[in-house]
Amino acid sequence: MKNTAVYPGSFDPPTNGHLDVIARASRLFPRLIVAVTDNQNKTPTHTLEERLLMLRGITKNIPGVSVEIFSGLLVNYLKKKNARVIIRGLRAVSDFEYEFQLALMNRKLSPSIETVFLMPDEKYVYLSSSMVNEVARLGGSVDCFVPPLVRAQVIKKCRHSNP
Amino acid sequence: MKNTAVYPGSFDPPTNGHLDVIARASRLFPRLIVAVTDNQNKTPTHTLEERLLMLRGITKNIPGVSVEIFSGLLVNYLKKKNARVIIRGLRAVSDFEYEFQLALMNRKLSPSIETVFLMPDEKYVYLSSSMVNEVARLGGSVDCFVPPLVRAQVIKKCRHSNP
Amino acid sequence: MKNTAVYPGSFDPPTNGHLDVIARASRLFPRLIVAVTDNQNKTPTHTLEERLLMLRGITKNIPGVSVEIFSGLLVNYLKKKNARVIIRGLRAVSDFEYEFQLALMNRKLSPSIETVFLMPDEKYVYLSSSMVNEVARLGGSVDCFVPPLVRAQVIKKCRHSNP
Amino acid sequence: MKNTAVYPGSFDPPTNGHLDVIARASRLFPRLIVAVTDNQNKTPTHTLEERLLMLRGITKNIPGVSVEIFSGLLVNYLKKKNARVIIRGLRAVSDFEYEFQLALMNRKLSPSIETVFLMPDEKYVYLSSSMVNEVARLGGSVDCFVPPLVRAQVIKKCRHSNP
Amino acid sequence: MKNTAVYPGSFDPPTNGHLDVIARASRLFPRLIVAVTDNQNKTPTHTLEERLLMLRGITKNIPGVSVEIFSGLLVNYLKKKNARVIIRGLRAVSDFEYEFQLALMNRKLSPSIETVFLMPDEKYVYLSSSMVNEVARLGGSVDCFVPPLVRAQVIKKCRHSNP
Amino acid sequence: MKNTAVYPGSFDPPTNGHLDVIARASRLFPRLIVAVTDNQNKTPTHTLEERLLMLRGITKNIPGVSVEIFSGLLVNYLKKKNARVIIRGLRAVSDFEYEFQLALMNRKLSPSIETVFLMPDEKYVYLSSSMVNEVARLGGSVDCFVPPLVRAQVIKKCRHSNP
Numbered sequence: 001m002k003n004t005a006v007y008p009g010s011f012d013p014p015t016n017g018h019l020d021v022i023a024r025a026s027r028l029f030p031r032l033i034v035a036v037t038d039n040q041n042k043t044p045t046h047t048l049e050e051r052l053l054m055l056r057g058i059t060k061n062i063p064g065v066s067v068e069i070f071s072g073l074l075v076n077y078l079k080k081k082n083a084r085v086i087i088r089g090l091r092a093v094s095d096f097e098y099e100f101q102l103a104l105m106n107r108k109l110s111p112s113i114e115t116v117f118l119m120p121d122e123k124y125v126y127l128s129s130s131m132v133n134e135v136a137r138l139g140g141s142v143d144c145f146v147p148p149l150v151r152a153q154v155i156k157k158c159r160h161s162n163p
Numbered sequence: 164m165k166n167t168a169v170y171p172g173s174f175d176p177p178t179n180g181h182l183d184v185i186a187r188a189s190r191l192f193p194r195l196i197v198a199v200t201d202n203q204n205k206t207p208t209h210t211l212e213e214r215l216l217m218l219r220g221i222t223k224n225i226p227g228v229s230v231e232i233f234s235g236l237l238v239n240y241l242k243k244k245n246a247r248v249i250i251r252g253l254r255a256v257s258d259f260e261y262e263f264q265l266a267l268m269n270r271k272l273s274p275s276i277e278t279v280f281l282m283p284d285e286k287y288v289y290l291s292s293s294m295v296n297e298v299a300r301l302g303g304s305v306d307c308f309v310p311p312l313v314r315a316q317v318i319k320k321c322r323h324s325n326p
Numbered sequence: 327m328k329n330t331a332v333y334p335g336s337f338d339p340p341t342n343g344h345l346d347v348i349a350r351a352s353r354l355f356p357r358l359i360v361a362v363t364d365n366q367n368k369t370p371t372h373t374l375e376e377r378l379l380m381l382r383g384i385t386k387n388i389p390g391v392s393v394e395i396f397s398g399l400l401v402n403y404l405k406k407k408n409a410r411v412i413i414r415g416l417r418a419v420s421d422f423e424y425e426f427q428l429a430l431m432n433r434k435l436s437p438s439i440e441t442v443f444l445m446p447d448e449k450y451v452y453l454s455s456s457m458v459n460e461v462a463r464l465g466g467s468v469d470c471f472v473p474p475l476v477r478a479q480v481i482k483k484c485r486h487s488n489p
Numbered sequence: 490m491k492n493t494a495v496y497p498g499s500f501d502p503p504t505n506g507h508l509d510v511i512a513r514a515s516r517l518f519p520r521l522i523v524a525v526t527d528n529q530n531k532t533p534t535h536t537l538e539e540r541l542l543m544l545r546g547i548t549k550n551i552p553g554v555s556v557e558i559f560s561g562l563l564v565n566y567l568k569k570k571n572a573r574v575i576i577r578g579l580r581a582v583s584d585f586e587y588e589f590q591l592a593l594m595n596r597k598l599s600p601s602i603e604t605v606f607l608m609p610d611e612k613y614v615y616l617s618s619s620m621v622n623e624v625a626r627l628g629g630s631v632d633c634f635v636p637p638l639v640r641a642q643v644i645k646k647c648r649h650s651n652p
Numbered sequence: 653m654k655n656t657a658v659y660p661g662s663f664d665p666p667t668n669g670h671l672d673v674i675a676r677a678s679r680l681f682p683r684l685i686v687a688v689t690d691n692q693n694k695t696p697t698h699t700l701e702e703r704l705l706m707l708r709g710i711t712k713n714i715p716g717v718s719v720e721i722f723s724g725l726l727v728n729y730l731k732k733k734n735a736r737v738i739i740r741g742l743r744a745v746s747d748f749e750y751e752f753q754l755a756l757m758n759r760k761l762s763p764s765i766e767t768v769f770l771m772p773d774e775k776y777v778y779l780s781s782s783m784v785n786e787v788a789r790l791g792g793s794v795d796c797f798v799p800p801l802v803r804a805q806v807i808k809k810c811r812h813s814n815p
Numbered sequence: 816m817k818n819t820a821v822y823p824g825s826f827d828p829p830t831n832g833h834l835d836v837i838a839r840a841s842r843l844f845p846r847l848i849v850a851v852t853d854n855q856n857k858t859p860t861h862t863l864e865e866r867l868l869m870l871r872g873i874t875k876n877i878p879g880v881s882v883e884i885f886s887g888l889l890v891n892y893l894k895k896k897n898a899r900v901i902i903r904g905l906r907a908v909s910d911f912e913y914e915f916q917l918a919l920m921n922r923k924l925s926p927s928i929e930t931v932f933l934m935p936d937e938k939y940v941y942l943s944s945s946m947v948n949e950v951a952r953l954g955g956s957v958d959c960f961v962p963p964l965v966r967a968q969v970i971k972k973c974r975h976s977n978p
Binding site: 561562564565589590591593594597598 | 790
Binding site: 187190191248253259263266267270277278279280281282285 | 513516517574579585589592593596603604605606607608611
């Protein structure tokens with residue numbers, strides 16, 4: 001069971017920071033499931049299907065990584081997958097608080113599941129998906145922030161409003 | 164006047180963390196008014212009436228505690244109630260900043276009113292109302308997070324969308 | 327180029343804290359452009375036009391300050407204005423994180439542009455535009471928080487719902 | 490028992506920020522003991538006796554306040570004094586973490602004792618005893634930071650090295 | 653190589669918080685080396701030998717855990733041990749900053765080594781070794797904070813000054 | 816007067832992060848004085864003279880930069896130099912709090928002096944002088960952290976204890 005870890009997130013879109021965490025996690029755990037949340041509360045910029053395709057595209061050469069959609073309670077999803085480890089990337093202080101809250105909530109819901117925090121490269125420390133969408137929407141270059149495959153999708157999706 | 168304190172909040176729903184702060188405050192002040200805000204900006208998960216009933220139910224055995232609805236400016240409400248102390252629970256860093264901002268704003272609006280910060284039990288340090296609603300909505304157990312009476316209401320309210 | 331700095335923001339409405347930062351920046355840079363963002367994602371309380379008028383009113387006696395509306399990418403706006411310095415006020419921890427994220431994003435988009443952080447007077451450390459609107463909406467006095475000209479506009483705009 | 494609160498600290502020296510917290514606490518609790526710690530681990534700038542005299546001098550007109558020296562465990566001192574409330578001032582984030590740690594430690598050692606956090610005036614939010622000593626040592630004016638009586642003592646003590 | 657993790661620290665003394673992290677890490681990695689630092693800069697309360705004995709005593713029933721002393725650069729120690737993972741516990745914000753600094757330093761010194769952060773039970777979130785020593789020195793009970801074996805050593809070592 | 820800025824610090828030793836801030840500040844202000852503090856309270860690793868030489872060496876090609884030693888109160892030093900701007904680099908949260916405290920203290924001591932905060936490249940966000948000395952002392956490479964000239968001095972000074 002220790003062999004499978006789940007990296008959950010909305011990945012709207014996946015950034016170089018997410019990719020960095022995926023690469024690090026995949027070196028620690030033989031099987032890593034990147035789990036895209038179908039969060040019905042928020043309106044995402046990119047559809048579930050688009051996020052799935054982007055993540056599959058950018059992780060296809062990283063051994064042991066698969067990408068799936070999940071809905072419902074994260075800890076239930078882990079049990080179904082026979083996984084016991086949740087991966088989270090830690091960036092800055094606000095992250096930290098929220099991540100702790102989430103991790104403690106999950107631990108209460110399922111004490112045998114452990115959350116493992118990894119630190120992305122410091123050059124991604126302040127990168128966020130929403131800023132990537134915003135920069136693209138305003139016509140800026142997102143080349144430094146996302147892989148080329150994601151860049152194409154982000155531009156297609158975000159730029160039409162500011163042509 | 165020092166005998167009456169007001170503990171304002173949205174309590175959407177009240178959690179074990181809120182209840183812990185209420186119990187602590189009631190040991191410090193002979194009269195404690197738990198004041199449920201009628202915030203017209205946000206769409207709450209539970210109606211004002213439901214929150215009032217939950218709070219009255221879970222505090223009915225704590226001496227000196229009453230529960231009321233208030234709207235308008237908090238400092239004006241305190242004056243009307245002849246109260247001079249605002250109670251706030253402090254959990255984590257993000258809380259802390261926001262609570263300071265609020266307390267300083269209230270102090271500017273009414274310098275004679277003092278905000279008193281209490282620390283809930285550390286086991287509630289990362290508990291939030293919105294996470295409780297979210298866990299219930301996703302079908303998870305909220306038994307560790309809220310009193311039984313609140314649990315029943317939260318399940319009734321949140322779970323219907325994921326049956 | 328070092329002579330022109332841009333202080334961007336939504337200024338919805340401008341507060342004494344913003345005015346304090348404007349005064350400090352104007353003593354450092356011969357030309358200061360206060361740039362009001364036309365953010366299409368958020369619904370502002372005050373229209374772009376109203377914010378422009380308020381800012382022009384309260385800064386008319388500060389030498390070297392002009393007020394403009396901008397849309398699009400901030401770094402592109404700076405280039406167009408031949409400016410190389412972004413001014414940002416730093417208040418509290420949550421600010422700090424967000425401001426760093428923004429500044430690093432802008433640096434990536436245009437490495438020659440520098441973000442300069444100034445500290446407002448500590449008496450404005452916890453002041454925010456949204457709280458000003460909220461206090462006015464609830465019928466409280468905003469005299470301590472905004473210049474008289476802004477106060478008039480805020481009351482006109484926010485108070486009608488709670489007469 | 491709820492009538493007596495203890496405000497512990499090293500007060501090396503007492504600042505306007507401490508005095509502000511003392512005044513606020515004395516309005517909440519009929520009896521307030523300012524308890525100067527005889528911390529044998531640190532080398533203070535001002536002797537216990539000097540700190541006691543300064544605190545007595547600056548609080549002599551605040552009703553209900555007494556100043557005492559204490560050593561040993563804080564919670565034991567409170568029990569001896571029949572007090573159940575510890576007062577702490579909260580300034581900034583680093584404070585906040587340390588204060589939480591201390592308060593939780595004291596709660597574990599004696600669950601019936603409550604720590605109450607008060608917020609000093611924002612103009613003292615970044616004031617510290619060690620900075621006061623340092624400024625005086627370097628020949629700067631400490632008039633804004635401490636009451637006149639403390640100022641005299643700080644100058645006598647700290648300035649001799651830079652005459 | 654992924655099978656061995658190193659949990660470095662001064663453990664002066666080991667607390668229930670450390671023990672909690674050790675237990676969690678040992679469930680993730682087949683081999684865990686608890687590495688006690690021989691830091692020549694600080695004067696520890698407990699000798700290296702005492703800390704080694706305490707750690708061995710309290711971990712003797714946790715499978716896969718060994719305790720060793722190390723000096724020199726942590727990343728060199730890991731290479732010698734054929735380990736590629738550093739374990740660190742994350743408690744509060746101040747921790748977080750320092751831990752990030754350390755982790756990034758180690759990553760620069762050896763990019764193939766990954767730091768994995770685990771979150772201790774929230775009831776240990778504010779526990780520190782130095783507070784344990786201080787409480788014992790002042791005659792307080794440390795039963796809630798350390799295992800019995802550590803308690804005996806801490807009392808022997810710290811209490812003689814306050815008999 | 817706005818043309819001269821002072822960047823004070825202990826620079827024990829100067830790191831790539833300091834150098835990055837110096838370069839940024841020198842692009843904003845025609846004259847920049849790097850002011851090495853002669854802090855009599857701390858025992859530095861490198862002597863004042865050594866730090867002066869290192870700083871002069873690494874800044875000799877940056878136009879407008881001079882390096883000096885200063886003692887006494889920083890604001891008095893600025894007045895003597897006819898400078899009105901203090902430069903500070905901001906790295907992480909703990910920094911931020913301390914820097915604010917310092918800046919507010921200096922503002923109280925001399926209201927006409929402004930502190931300007933710059934953000935070093937994110938790759939230096941977690942770099943500190945003390946860690947550089949520590950890594951060198953333990954025999955690690957400091958090539959990523961300091962310029963070559965500083966590296967030579969740090970190795971000479973720190974490594975002799977671990978040959």
